[in-house]
Amino acid sequence: MERYLALLSFGPDGWGDELLAGAGVTISIALATLPFGLTLGLLVALAKRARNPLLRGVATLYTTVFRGVPELLTLYVIYFGMQILVQQFWSWTGLPGSVEFSPFIAGMVALGVVLAAFSAEVWLGALNAIQKGQREAAAALGLTRFQAFRLVVLPQLLRVALPGLGNNWMVLLKETSLVSVITLQDTMFIATRANVVTKEPFLFFGAAALIYLSFSVLSAWGLDRLEARTHRGHRPRGALR
Incomplete structure (x- = not known):
């Protein structure tokens, strides 16, 4: 027991500080990915409701591809593929030096485009749940389409979509472990490295599991x-008056 506590301690002889830093990277990339993925997902959902058939087709193709392709493959394609494209573009411009593609940015983009594909379906379901009369009433009051969306549709949209988006966030927290394969020093990367050095897989992978579980709780x-706050003052349809 003393050996395990020493391995998890903070300082030069323990891995506690490294695990804490890895947990910080995990939550940082999750929080950075969330607004990017949800915003892109909302735009994709709006495109799927557009009158333009080409726009609808592109949005449907986007969700089909990124919901069907494994997240790890998406991460590899974006990290290695985009780095090659950026290097080629940099060489084409004739500028000196080279460009390094950050693993953090690559991980955020890869997780974000996948999150957008799944959250788009949540946004779409929430948009379909809002009655058409809400928009018609906003137009009758003289609101522009943007004002109607911001003041009338969006508050209701958040309330309806929140449970599904919450599930997307929980999944995103676990998927951040994939970025360890591109050498980003998150929780999983540190736990794997500690296991290689100490040969204590149950200790360090168990510690990593507790970190992810704590974030989930x-x-x-x-x-x-x-969710309770968004439902404050809202009376479900059919409730007694």
Whole structure:
């Protein structure tokens, strides 16, 4: 037991500080990915409701591809493929030096485009749940389409979509472990390295599991509070007056 505690301690002889830093990277990339993925997902959902058939087709193709391709493959394609494209573009411009593609940015983009594909379906379902009369009433009041969306549709959209988006966030937290394969020093990367050095897989992978579980429990608590807040003052349809 003393040996295990020493391995998890902070300082030069323990891995506690490295695990803490890895947990910081994990939550950082998740928080950076969330607004990017949800915003892109909303745009894709709006495109799937567009009158233009070409726009609808592109949006449908996007969700089909990124929901069907493994996240790890998407990560590899974006990290290695985009780095090659950037290097070729840099050489074409004739500028000196080279460009390094950050693993953090690559991970954020890869996880973000996948999150967007799944959240687009949640946004789309929420948009379909809002009655058409809401938009017609906003137009009758003289609101522009943007004002109607911001003031009338979006508040209701967030309330309806929040449970599904919350599930997307929980999945995203676990998928951040994939970025360890592109050498980003997150929780999983540190746990794997500690296991290689100490030959204690149960200790360090168990510690990593506790870190992810802690993030999930805190997220579930926060989502419950947020959902309760969005439903404040809302009376379900059919409720007694």
